[in-house]
Amino acid sequence: MGQVPAATRTLRVLRFLASQPEPTSIDRIMRACGLPRSTAYHLLTAMAEEGFVVHLPDEHRWGLGVAAFEVGSGYTRQEPLQRIARRLLADLADTTGQSAHLAVLHGRDVLYVVEERAPGRPPLVTDVGVRLPAHLTASGRAILAELPAAQVRALYPGADAFVQRHGTGPRTLSQLRTLLSDTRQRGYAVEEGEVTPGLSSVASAVLDHNGHPVAGVALTYAEGETASLAAAVRRTATTLSRRLGGPDRR
Numbered sequence: 001m002g003q004v005p006a007a008t009r010t011l012r013v014l015r016f017l018a019s020q021p022e023p024t025s026i027d028r029i030m031r032a033c034g035l036p037r038s039t040a041y042h043l044l045t046a047m048a049e050e051g052f053v054v055h056l057p058d059e060h061r062w063g064l065g066v067a068a069f070e071v072g073s074g075y076t077r078q079e080p081l082q083r084i085a086r087r088l089l090a091d092l093a094d095t096t097g098q099s100a101h102l103a104v105l106h107g108r109d110v111l112y113v114v115e116e117r118a119p120g121r122p123p124l125v126t127d128v129g130v131r132l133p134a135h136l137t138a139s140g141r142a143i144l145a146e147l148p149a150a151q152v153r154a155l156y157p158g159a160d161a162f163v164q165r166h167g168t169g170p171r172t173l174s175q176l177r178t179l180l181s182d183t184r185q186r187g188y189a190v191e192e193g194e195v196t197p198g199l200s201s202v203a204s205a206v207l208d209h210n211g212h213p214v215a216g217v218a219l220t221y222a223e224g225e226t227a228s229l230a231a232a233v234r235r236t237a238t239t240l241s242r243r244l245g246g247p248d249r250r
Helices: 006-019 026-033 037-049 066-076 079-096 138-144 149-155 173-186 226-243
Strands: 053-056 061-064 099-106 109-116 131-133 189-192 200-207 213-221
Touching: 006 026, 006 037, 006 053, 006 061, 006 066, 026 037, 037 053, 053 149, 061 149, 066 099, 066 149, 079 099, 079 109, 079 213, 079 226, 099 138, 109 138, 138 173, 138 189, 138 200, 138 213, 149 173, 173 189, 200 226, 213 226
Parallel strands: none
Antiparallel strands: 053 061, 099 109, 099 213, 109 131, 189 200, 200 213
């Protein structure tokens, strides 16, 4: 094979890391991408300085960094995802009588990209373009629960990462891990008054063809049966995942 430009090598490393379920060793990266050790190390170091990868020294492994998530979130904010999701969210709002929204992960925040308001429901803070702390929202928790533990740790390295709105919600990585574990066992994420007092939300993650969470579908409500709303949200998220080539999790 001829000389491969540095940009091509970098993109190959990013693509390989994105295909892995968890951070991996430099030896695997070298073999998968056909790189000498010194080249792989220099590429990874430069990518880490820009935030695209993160080094986990205790585990001797490398994984995707926040900047890589921002690039992925930028893709999901493009019109294709919104076009596919808008009709599904409108149907979700119509059938449940509750306001529905779609959010994507952007660093440690979620960014709302689609909003379908149900008539007669209270006003919400989740307008399109609004960013909220992911660990406080149902949409964010649904997405975070589908990420590898090491990626969550990279996003929340210390107590300063846990922004508060009303004095509730997780304040440490340990508390967040417990919350995300409960979310996975339950099959959907919830938040109760942590974004807006008096309002609750339930959400489910949308997965792409790699099983990676690209968005969260949520309903926000003042009262009602969480379980029945959760079932409706999960159906919508599953349909949207299938249309993106993701797995069917019914």
